[in-house]
Amino acid sequence: MEKNAIGKQIVVYATLAVLLVFALFPLYWMFNTSFKSNGEIYNMTPTFWPKDFTAIAYEKLLTEKNFLVNIKNSLVVSLIVAFVSIIVSMLAAYAISKLRFRGRKLISRGILYAYLMPRAVLFIPLYMLVSSIGLNNSIYGLMLIYPTITIPYATWMLISYFKSIPAEIEEAAMIDGCSRARTMLSIIFPLAAPGIAATFIFAFTLCWSEYLYALVVVTKGADKTITLGLSDMIVGDVFAWGPLMGGSIIASIPVIIMYLFTSKYMVSGMTVGGVK
Amino acid sequence: MKTNMNNRLAYGLMSPMLIYLIAIMVLPFGWAVYLSFTNKVVGAPAVFTGLNNYIDLLQDSLFWKTVWNTLLFTAVAVIFKTVFGMVMALVLNENIVFRNVFRVLLFLPWTIPTIVSVFTWQWIYSDVGGVLNFLLLKAHLISEPVGWLATPALAMFSVILVNVWRGIPFMGIAILAGLQTLPKEMYEAAMLDGAGAVKRFIYMTLPSVKEVTVLAAVMTTIWTLNDFEIIWLLTRGGPSNGTQVVSTLSYTIGFLNLSLGKAIAIAVLTMPPLIMLINFVTKRSLSSND
Numbered sequence: 001m002e003k004n005a006i007g008k009q010i011v012v013y014a015t016l017a018v019l020l021v022f023a024l025f026p027l028y029w030m031f032n033t034s035f036k037s038n039g040e041i042y043n044m045t046p047t048f049w050p051k052d053f054t055a056i057a058y059e060k061l062l063t064e065k066n067f068l069v070n071i072k073n074s075l076v077v078s079l080i081v082a083f084v085s086i087i088v089s090m091l092a093a094y095a096i097s098k099l100r101f102r103g104r105k106l107i108s109r110g111i112l113y114a115y116l117m118p119r120a121v122l123f124i125p126l127y128m129l130v131s132s133i134g135l136n137n138s139i140y141g142l143m144l145i146y147p148t149i150t151i152p153y154a155t156w157m158l159i160s161y162f163k164s165i166p167a168e169i170e171e172a173a174m175i176d177g178c179s180r181a182r183t184m185l186s187i188i189f190p191l192a193a194p195g196i197a198a199t200f201i202f203a204f205t206l207c208w209s210e211y212l213y214a215l216v217v218v219t220k221g222a223d224k225t226i227t228l229g230l231s232d233m234i235v236g237d238v239f240a241w242g243p244l245m246g247g248s249i250i251a252s253i254p255v256i257i258m259y260l261f262t263s264k265y266m267v268s269g270m271t272v273g274g275v276k
Numbered sequence: 277m278k279t280n281m282n283n284r285l286a287y288g289l290m291s292p293m294l295i296y297l298i299a300i301m302v303l304p305f306g307w308a309v310y311l312s313f314t315n316k317v318v319g320a321p322a323v324f325t326g327l328n329n330y331i332d333l334l335q336d337s338l339f340w341k342t343v344w345n346t347l348l349f350t351a352v353a354v355i356f357k358t359v360f361g362m363v364m365a366l367v368l369n370e371n372i373v374f375r376n377v378f379r380v381l382l383f384l385p386w387t388i389p390t391i392v393s394v395f396t397w398q399w400i401y402s403d404v405g406g407v408l409n410f411l412l413l414k415a416h417l418i419s420e421p422v423g424w425l426a427t428p429a430l431a432m433f434s435v436i437l438v439n440v441w442r443g444i445p446f447m448g449i450a451i452l453a454g455l456q457t458l459p460k461e462m463y464e465a466a467m468l469d470g471a472g473a474v475k476r477f478i479y480m481t482l483p484s485v486k487e488v489t490v491l492a493a494v495m496t497t498i499w500t501l502n503d504f505e506i507i508w509l510l511t512r513g514g515p516s517n518g519t520q521v522v523s524t525l526s527y528t529i530g531f532l533n534l535s536l537g538k539a540i541a542i543a544v545l546t547m548p549p550l551i552m553l554i555n556f557v558t559k560r561s562l563s564s565n566d
Contacts, residue, residue: 008473012367012370012372013372015363015367016367016372016378019360019363019364019367019382020378020381020382022441023381023382023384023385023441023444023445024381024384026385026393026396026397026400026441027384027385027388027396029396029399029400029407030392030396030399033399041405042404042405043405044405045410046405046407046410088292088293088296089293091289091290091292091293092289092290092292092293092294094289095285095286095287095289095290096286096290099282099285099286099289100282101282101283101285101286101287102283104286105562107290107294108562109558109562110297112554112557112558112561112562113554113558114297114301116495116498116554116557116558117301117554118498118499118501118502118523118550119502119504120502120503120504120522120523120526120543121502121543121546121547121550122301122305123527124308124526124530124536124539124540124543125304125305125307125308125540126300126304128304128307128308128311128536129300129304129307144300145300147296147300148297148300148301151293151296151297152297155293180285205387208389209388209389209390209391211389211390211391211505212504212505212527216527216531227389227391230391230392230395231391231509239398239399239402241399241402241405244395244399245395245396245399248388248392248395248396251388251389251391251392252387252388252389252392255387255388255389256384256387256388259383259384259387260380263379263380263383
């Protein structure tokens with residue numbers, strides 16, 4: 001029995017080690033490359049830690065390229081879209097989770113449909129919509145269509161957060177004379193605040209990481225987002241790996257930080273409430 | 277009376293969402309479906325051509341090759357993501373030190389932007405200074421550098437590997453959530469009865485996480501079927517269409533050849549299986565979220 005338990009421990013930790021190496025090696029490699037000089041990067045024998053730690057790739061990135069503009073565009077689009085989406089979704093999610101009305105099942109089903117509908121199917125219709133009203137080549141076009149990603153997602157998330165608030169709390173408030181609107185604004189929303197914050201953050205990261213819609217909608221330099229800025233660093237077959245990896249680190253840092261704050265909400269978030 | 281007021285209040289609250297989704301998602305999609313029956317190209321008016329786009333596609337061997345590639349890519353990637361996701365969940369469900377730290381670390385590949393993971397892997401695969409070739413040469417597993425994206429078969433392997441790397445955490449965390457609802461006592465009883473680890477896994481663990489595993493796997497399938505970024509950025513569908521999938525073909529025809537009508541026809545042809553999968557997920561999730 002004792003021997004068995006030790007054997008099991010060895011298997012568990014060995015498997016864990018393999019998984020960790022596989023998951024983290026690319027991230028470590030991105031970090032490692034971004035702090036090397038060009039000469040060191042293109043050396044045929046890769047070094048596993050920068051010989052002379054240099055921030056030259058970052059310097060290049062922030063001075064020679066439009067990367068700061070790309071970052072600003074992504075920030076603006078992601079913040080505005082996440083903010084508007086969360087407001088719209090809060091109202092809708094409240095109705096769906098707390099009110100009984102005709103068509104409720106149909107609408108919640110429609111929202112899930114919209115959430116699962118892949119971008120690869122929607123990108124052409126959305127491109128045509130945006131260009132027909134003259135918003136192509138501008139971040140306003142992205143602001144118009146990104147909520148097709150974030151609103152269904154946020155609504156679905158918020159429905160499960162609101163549902164987890166017991167109906168008795170609301171009923172008690174209404175008996176005390178609170179109106180529906182009052183209970184919604186001063187009881188349900190504050191109680192669900194952590195869930196709302198997490199949903200806001202996820203909505204932000206969805207926009208921040210988006211590539212396909214940005215690729216088809218924006219082709220003009222000044223309005224490009226961070227994902228486009230990164231892919232623009234490849235000219236033909238020439239890869240500037242230093243700045244590319246530095247840019248990748250910069251693009252990853254905000255989402256990783258946000259994720260660390262919200263990781264405990266991640267599970268319910270990902271499985272569309274299927275795990276209960 | 278009360279229901280009437282509820283109806284009005286509910287639709288009032290939902291109206292911004294409903295108006296937005298109908299105007300920006302449903303109507304443009306309907307319009308696009310109409311355009312798939314025309315010869316619409318970028319910058320020119322559309323002329324109705326009936327089923328021409330569809331017939332063209334169904335007679336095009338490239339389209340069928342693309343369908344096959346998509347199915348292969350999806351099937352292999354989903355199987356590997358599910359298996360390794362299961363392994364990840366089982367390991368994280370054990371009593372290990374720093375479990376939460378490891379959970380967070382193993383989850384990182386899913387959180388970073390797809391485009392970032394693609395570039396990182398592209399650099400790892402590179403035949404000039406790429407670390408994968410270096411390590412395999414050092415370990416004497418290969419005798420000369422391999423062009424990981426140079427031949428159709430290897431390129432397919434390489435794009436699948438990136439997709440699997442990104443997708444394992446989703447499966448892992450979903451299955452882990454299922455595992456954590458299992459009562460510990462059940463295992464202890466089974467262990468006292470002398471059931472071995474393999475037996476316990478097959479007869480106890482697997483049946484109890486079957487539901488959540490299937491749901492997560494179907495969602496993963498929907499996303500994998502429509503993966504664009506990984507393949508487009510790594511191979512552009514090449515070499516010689518060896519990794520061309522439905523989404524990259526649709527993009528190529530729509531935005532490089534500028535035949536929007538035909539590009540939408542591709543998307544429309546992928547809808548029936550897609551709708552089946554989405555229906556499956558909505559049915560399962562709605563019953564548990566109701």
